[in-house]
Amino acid sequence: MPEKARIGLDLFGGDNAPNATLEGAIFALKNNFVDSVYLIGGDQSLKEKIPEELHKKFIFIKAENTVTNNTKPTDVLKLKTSSIYIGNEMMKNGEIDAFVSAGSTGALLAAGTFVCGRIKGIDRPALVIPLPGKKGKVRVLVDGGANAELKPKHFVSLAKEGIAFAKFLGIENPKVKILNIGTEEEKGTKLVKEVSEIFKEDSKIVYDGFVEGRDIFEENVDVIVTDGFTGNTVLKTVEGTAYYILSELKEKISKGGFFAKIGALLMKNALKGLKSSLDYRQYGGTFFLGINGILVKAHGSSDSEAIANALKVAQKAVEEDIVSKIKELL
């Protein structure tokens, strides 16, 4: 790695940009999460919002706010002055070491793949997602939504991206499971059965059979492989279920009378702990692994805390050279 990591940050992507983005960058620099931030889309006028002692750690890069959630992924390649395009281009040219964006998943993947290229031997870059689990153990789901449709052979890329990310998160000798609607060999679609056969033959994959949706939080799960349609649906279902349960609990407390309210007050810390263990912001960003570069996707609704954590994981990925972790598996 370079002596100091140069982390690019897309000022425009995400629901709370640019304010939350800038605040997140300031927080990350104040707390030494990162060495420096290349603010792509920012200019000198932002300096007045930045504490003076951090001025020298900010580099402003001119770029335009032209990619929206409605931009077709392929159209991004024509928007060469957009923050997403320029961030990837700077990474490709070695001007930054990582690029963080809360912008559109499809646009980021298209720009990352087209501009930076794929790692040789990887045919499908994908989104690797850290998920909490029982006894505080983290696990990885891949693909979180980069590739809605895949052929059986493409899942080999996904498995290797998942393994690399699991190692990055500190999981030793990660095992790979395939998400399915049953654990018996004969269950599921033709696709998952074919993927299962391919994984069994690959010496770089420690294949551990099928896993069902109800068991994704179990202790013995390291890497869960599925297509981007199912993976994205699973992630959003987890989010929706958690939100639904917490809102139900809140309602039951409010209707539960005096004792329930006192009880909730006494349990405040436990409830707060629960919420934060499910909070995506604790994990910061996720990665598009498989491209030639460190491309970090922050959640679209990231607040400043989430942006700061995304910058933190980007710095760590530069320090640990996450790309080399995939290459070892090829």
Next chain:
Amino acid sequence: MPEKARIGLDLFGGDNAPNATLEGAIFALKNNFVDSVYLIGGDQSLKEKIPEELHKKFIFIKAENTVTNNTKPTDVLKLKTSSIYIGNEMMKNGEIDAFVSAGSTGALLAAGTFVCGRIKGIDRPALVIPLPGKKGKVRVLVDGGANAELKPKHFVSLAKEGIAFAKFLGIENPKVKILNIGTEEEKGTKLVKEVSEIFKEDSKIVYDGFVEGRDIFEENVDVIVTDGFTGNTVLKTVEGTAYYILSELKEKISKGGFFAKIGALLMKNALKGLKSSLDYRQYGGTFFLGINGILVKAHGSSDSEAIANALKVAQKAVEEDIVSKIKELL
């Protein structure tokens, strides 16, 4: 409907059979959930376990316990003395009005479709699942796992089964949404886009666009249509997430010290209410809609309460003639 509903019950299917099955039937009869129970697989020797005043409401039908979770669905058609086969055959012959089983989904679907046949105009029977939602509003997910792989045209059957079941649950003018990884028209697989176009053209379907996994519990959701692979994965993910959250909460309480424990005690009713609002047993069984008959699938891990509720919905489906609700849509 007949003067009194004749509900068939598979004594053998499910993890807790036959004890929980028999207890569930006794409970259902005691509480007048059903008029009578045809216990398929039962014999007179069970009478000693049944309160005498209920003896005349039980009819014992000889059948064998030959279908397991590992039985290939197509093999069930050869097991003509199995409880699953005989239950469907009796329904086909008009000897019972509905058949309830906690046995294997695949085996039940195969026997139901082959023995009873499909409703004319329906080309894919599917599993319709009631889901709780915000403000106590129920919604329907279809397909819950009957058909892992489907062509676009098959989703029309699913939508109509979902609408019929939503009406059965008391939802007026149910609208149909397609599960997808985004709500914008250009999002998702070729499959969901094609289904969307087909739904727009069907005058019997009030099509309401895409819905993401995170929004399935929202108030404005009536019917969610998806393939059986994704649907089953969503259901199991909801179950896994709920279980994970409640176990985390329990752990946080146990580690939270004195006040957290007192708080949990005071909140006991609220927590209990939460658990029961997420408890599949409250809903009893789900249906394989689309076949010529009322085939109720109880959860594989049903206890006696779940069996009793499954019998209750079977009785209601006979009274309301749920099959005619689908025919209206064809």
